[in-house]
Amino acid sequence: MVRTRFGASDFCRLTGISAETLRHYAECGIIDTVDIETNNYKKYSAKNAMDVLHARMCRGLEIPIPNIILKAGGSLDEQESLMRRHEAVLQIEARQLSLKLERMRQALHVSGNGPWPALLLHGELLYKIST
Secondary structure (H helix, E strand, O other): OOOOEEOHHHHHHHHOOOHHHHHHHHHHOOOOOOEEOOOOOEEEEHHHHHHHHHHHHHHHOOOOHHHHHHHOOOOHHHHHHHHHHHHHHHHHHHHHHHHHHHHHHHHHHHHOOOOOOEEEEOOEEEEEOOO
């Protein structure tokens, strides 16, 4: 017989999340309706597991939880739209990091001993501390 509902501990083990994360996902709406049995134990479904796995993938890509929640029940087109918007954000961040890296390389090149012993302004050596 194939199980279709899981208790919290089995669900956490199967999805690889902690009980704390499970509670957090339920509180913020990533996991929607769960069945509550007469003994007040919650039972989680395969759909809940898919929601958790999707949320973990999105969090691994640093997509904020509020954005995940907005699209959790959305269509595949809405999910793709979320990913495309986040891709654009990551591209901007990558360009910014690339510029910072280039400035660091220029500082290393100008001072010769790293950026610390020299005072630079817009790539111009203003003062160098002799050691």
